[in-house]
Amino acid sequence: xxxxxxxxxxxxxxxxxxxxxxxxxxxxxxxxxxxxxxxxxxxxxxxxxxxxxxxxxxxxxxxxxxxxxxxxxxxxxx
Numbered sequence: 001x002x003x004x005x006x007x008x009x010x011x012x013x014x015x016x017x018x019x020x021x022x023x024x025x026x027x028x029x030x031x032x033x034x035x036x037x038x039x040x041x042x043x044x045x046x047x048x049x050x051x052x053x054x055x056x057x058x059x060x061x062x063x064x065x066x067x068x069x070x071x072x073x074x075x076x077x078x
Contacts, residue, residue: 008065010056015066017042018055031055 020026021042029041029050038055060065 010054011058011062011066012069014053014056014058015028015063015070019070 017026017040021028025045026028026042027045029043031038031040032041038057040053040055041050042053056062
């Protein structure tokens with residue numbers, strides 16, 4: 001069951017990373033290939049620790065799904 005949600009989590013994490021890059025909270029350093037996977041190396045602004053961010057090469061429908069998830073989270077009442 002965890003396998004079914006893993007791609008969705010990776011997609012969500014990637015889109016969130018893109019948003020944080022746009023807000024200049026995460027800085028893109030470089031990318032590398034690990035077999036067929038493209039991994040972006042990023043870091044939080046002001047920090048030295050490098051984080052790996054897998055580029056899932058999203059299709060349009062996947063981007064829409066993640067956008068809807070983000071919308072639900074941002075519009076959720078606490």
